[in-house]
Amino acid sequence: MLPSHDWQAIRGVGNVLRHxxxxxxxxxxxxxxxxxxxxxxxxxxxxxxxHEAAEK
Structure with a gap:
């Protein structure tokens, strides 16, 4: 889903913010x-x- 975004980096930022x-x-x-x-x-x-449109 949304491969144009660096999800690993997004998760990494979350880890920094938490820990x-x-x-x-x-x-x-x-x-x-x-x-x-x-x-x-x-x-x-x-x-x-x-996704919602595809479910209909």
Whole structure:
């Protein structure tokens, strides 16, 4: 699903946020949110819509 996204890196960020939060660089985290979350959200929403349409 959505091979254009690096899911291993996304999971890796989650691990850092949960377990290695002392190493987080806040401005880099915010840059990532501003740059990457919106395109990811749009792709996930499109995949959900396509999946729901295929089920009908």
């Amino acid at each position: 290695d939060y002392d190493s987080i660089i806040l401005h880099r985290t915010w840059e990532t949110v501003e740059k990457n979350i919106r395109p990811l959200l749009l792709d996930v929403e499109a995949a959900i819509t396509a």
